[in-house]
Amino acid sequence: MTADVNKTDGPGGARGGGPEVIKAIPVRHPLRYVSALIALGTLVAIVYAFAQSDKINWGALPDYFFNDRILDGVVETMKLTILAMVIGVVLGVLLAVMRLSKNPVTSSIAWFYIWFFRGTPVLVQLFVWFNLGLVFEYVNLGPFYKDQWSDFMTPMLTALLGLGLNEAAYMAEICRAGLLSVDEGQTEASHALGMSHSKTLRRIVIPQSMRVIVPPTGNEVINMLKTTSLVSAVQYLDLFRVTQQIGERSTATVEMYFLAAAWYLVMTSILSVGQYYVERYYAKGSTRSLPPTPVQRLKAALIPSRNLSGGLR
Amino acid sequence: MTAVPMVKAENVHKSFGSVEVLKGIDLEVAPREVFCLIGPSGSGKSTFLRCINHLEQVSGGRLSVDGQLVGYREKNGKLYELKDSEVALQRRDIGMVFQRFNLFPHMTALENVMEAPVQVKRESKAVARERAQRLLDRVGLADKAGNYPSQLSGGQQQRVAIARALAMEPKLMLFDEPTSALDPELVGDVLDVMRGLAEDGMTMIVVTHEMGFAREVGDSLVFMDEGVVVEAGNPRDVLTNPQHERTQSFLSKVL
Ligand SMILES: Nc1ncnc2c1ncn2[C@@H]1O[C@H](COP(=O)(O)OP(=O)(O)OP(=O)(O)O)[C@@H](O)[C@H]1O
Ligand SMILES: [Mg+2]
Numbered sequence: 050m051t052a053d054v055n056k057t058d059g060p061g062g063a064r065g066g067g068p069e070v071i072k073a074i075p076v077r078h079p080l081r082y083v084s085a086l087i088a089l090g091t092l093v094a095i096v097y098a099f100a101q102s103d104k105i106n107w108g109a110l111p112d113y114f115f116n117d118r119i120l121d122g123v124v125e126t127m128k129l130t131i132l133a134m135v136i137g138v139v140l141g142v143l144l145a146v147m148r149l150s151k152n153p154v155t156s157s158i159a160w161f162y163i164w165f166f167r168g169t170p171v172l173v174q175l176f177v178w179f180n181l182g183l184v185f186e187y188v189n190l191g192p193f194y195k196d197q198w199s200d201f202m203t204p205m206l207t208a209l210l211g212l213g214l215n216e217a218a219y220m221a222e223i224c225r226a227g228l229l230s231v232d233e234g235q236t237e238a239s240h241a242l243g244m245s246h247s248k249t250l251r252r253i254v255i256p257q258s259m260r261v262i263v264p265p266t267g268n269e270v271i272n273m274l275k276t277t278s279l280v281s282a283v284q285y286l287d288l289f290r291v292t293q294q295i296g297e298r299s300t301a302t303v304e305m306y307f308l309a310a311a312w313y314l315v316m317t318s319i320l321s322v323g324q325y326y327v328e329r330y331y332a333k334g335s336t337r338s339l340p341p342t343p344v345q346r347l348k349a350a351l352i353p354s355r356n357l358s359g360g361l362r
Numbered sequence: 363m364t365a366v367p368m369v370k371a372e373n374v375h376k377s378f379g380s381v382e383v384l385k386g387i388d389l390e391v392a393p394r395e396v397f398c399l400i401g402p403s404g405s406g407k408s409t410f411l412r413c414i415n416h417l418e419q420v421s422g423g424r425l426s427v428d429g430q431l432v433g434y435r436e437k438n439g440k441l442y443e444l445k446d447s448e449v450a451l452q453r454r455d456i457g458m459v460f461q462r463f464n465l466f467p468h469m470t471a472l473e474n475v476m477e478a479p480v481q482v483k484r485e486s487k488a489v490a491r492e493r494a495q496r497l498l499d500r501v502g503l504a505d506k507a508g509n510y511p512s513q514l515s516g517g518q519q520q521r522v523a524i525a526r527a528l529a530m531e532p533k534l535m536l537f538d539e540p541t542s543a544l545d546p547e548l549v550g551d552v553l554d555v556m557r558g559l560a561e562d563g564m565t566m567i568v569v570t571h572e573m574g575f576a577r578e579v580g581d582s583l584v585f586m587d588e589g590v591v592v593e594a595g596n597p598r599d600v601l602t603n604p605q606h607e608r609t610q611s612f613l614s615k616v617l
Binding site for chain 2 (some may be wrong): 232234235237238239240241242243244245246248252253256257
C-alpha cells in the first residue's frame with residue numbers, strides 16, 4: 050500500500066479525480082514488543098554475568114585481537130577453507146555426474162567413494178592421512194618425484210586431503226540433488242536441438258541446478274570454516290591452534306578461546322552476507338522480479354522519495 | 363519419379379518394458395508436406411514423434427528421415443547403433459516443439475534462440491543474434507527479446523520455442539500438441555505462426571487436437587489408436603467422412 054503524501058492530507062483521501070486511497074489503521078502486534086523485551090533482558094543478563102567476573106581478563110582480548118600470529122592464523126584458516134572447498138566442489142560435481150551416469154562402472158565408483166568418505170569421521174580421516182607413512186615409507190612417482198612420506202605429507206597437504214576429500218562426498222550428494230531437480234523436459238529440448246550430453250549438462254542443466262545447489266553449499270562453506278579447527282590436531286597452525294598456543298603460554302587460556310570464537314563469528318558473518326548475494330544471482334529467471342537487497346531497502350528508506358509507506362503516518 | 367520421403371516408417375514398433383505402445387506403424391511424409399496426427403490420449407502419438415528424433419529408440423521396424431536410418435547405421439545387412447555424437451548430428455536437422463514449451467528459464471528469449479546455433483554449429487554470436495532477432499520478429503515477438511520465459515505468456519513462450527527450433531534451420535519440424543497447454547485466446551497466435559511456416563514450404567508433422575487447423579493447413583492426416591494407424595488420407599475427407607468406426611466415434615467426441 051503506497052500513498053502519495055502530498056495528495057492524502059484531507060480526510061477521504063483522493064483529490065483531483067484520482068482513485069480513492071485507502072487509509073486504514075494497520076494491525077497492531079503487541080506480542081512482538083513483549084517478546085523483544087524478554088529476549089533483550091536475557092541477553093543483558095548473560096553479558097553482565099560474564100562481564101562482572103573477575104576471573105576473566107577481558108583486557109587480553111583487544112590486546113591480542115590484531116596480534117600478528119593471530120592474524121596469520123586467520124589467514125591460514127581462510128586459505129584452508131577456500132582450498133578445501135574448491136577441492137570439495139570440483140570433485141563433488143564430478144562424483145555427482147559419475148553417480149548419475151548410465152555407465153555402471155563409474156556410478157559404482159562414485160557410490161563407493163561417497164559411502165566411504167561420508168561414513169567415517171573427518172578427524173579419523175585426518176589422522177589416517179597423517180599416519181599413512183607407516184604403510185608407505187616412500188612416495189615414488191618413477192622419474193618425476195621420490196621422497197619420504199613424512200616429508201611429502203606436510204600438515205598442509207594432510208589438512209587439504211582430509212578436509213577436501215571428505216567434503217567432496219557431501220558436495221556430491223548436494224550436486225546430485227541439484228541435477229535431479231532440473232525438469233527432464235530441459236534435457237530433451239536441449240538434445241532435440243542437437244546439443245551433446247556434455248553441452249547439455251554444462252549449458253542447460255548445471256546452471257539451473259545452481260538454485261538448488263547454492264544454498265546448501267553456502268552452509269557447507271560456513272561449516273568448513275569451523276571444521277578447519279580440527280586440523281590443529283595434525284600440527285597445522287590455523288587460527289584455533291595459534292590461539293591455543295598463545296593461551297597456554299600467557300595464562301590467558303579461556304580469554305583466547307573467546308578470542309577465537311569472536312574471530313570465527315566475524316568470518317562466518319562475512320560469508321553469510323556473501324551467500325545472500327550469490328543466491329540472489331542464481332535466482333535469475335526463476336522469479337519475475339527480484340526483491341530489493343537490504344542495502345537497497347535501507348537506501349530507499351533513508352533517501353526521501355515521493356512514495357512513503359501508507360502506514361507510517 | 364517420387365522424391366525421397368522426408369520421413370518413412372515401415373512397421374515401426376516401440377515397447378516400454380513389456381508394454382507395446384507402437385504396434386507396427388507404416389507411413390510416409392513427403393517433403394514440404396504438412397502431416398497431421400490425431401488420436402485419443404495414450405494412442406502413441408507422442409511416442410512416435412519422439413522416435414523420429416531418437417528421443418526414444420524404436421524397438422522394431424525401420425524409421426528413416428530424408429533417407430537416413432534414425433539412430434542406426436546399416437552395414438552388410440547388420441544394424442549398428444550410432445554413437446551419441448552421431449545421433450546429435452542427426453537431430454540438428456529436426457526441430458521439435460513441445461506441449462509444455464521447455465524453454466530454458468535461465469536465458470532470455472533471445473538467448474534461447476541463439477543457444478543452439480552458437481553451441482552446436484559454432485556460429486559467431488553476432489550472426490546468431492542477428493538471425494535470432496529476425497526469427498523473433500517473424501513470430502511477432504521482436505519487442506520481447508530481452509524477457510525471461512517467466513515474464514512471457516504461454517502463447518509467447520510457445521512462439522519463442524518455435525523460433526528456437528527454427529534457428530537450427532531444420533528440414534523437418536515436429537510439433538507435439540503445441541497449443542494444448544494454452545488458454546483458448548492464445549491458440550490463434552501460435553497457429554498463425556505454424557500456418558506461415560507451412561506456406562513457406564516447411565515439412566511439418568503436427569500432433570494436434572485442432573481439427574480446424576488440420577482441415578485448413580494439413581496435406582494429409584492420420585488417425586492413430588492403440589499404437590496402430592487406423593485411417594489415413596486427405597484431412598478434409600477423413601474429418602468429414604471417416605470410414606472407420608473408431609475414427610467416427612473419436613471425431614464425434616472431439617468435434
Ligand atoms: N517412458 C515411458 N515408459 C513407459 N510407458 C510409457 C512411456 N512413455 C509413454 N508411455 C506409455 O505409452 C503410451 C502412449 O503414450 P504417448 O505419450 O505416446 O500417448 P499420446 O498419444 O501422445 O497421448 P496424449 O494425447 O495423452 O499425449 C501411454 O500408455 C503411456 O503410458
Ligand atoms: Mg502426447
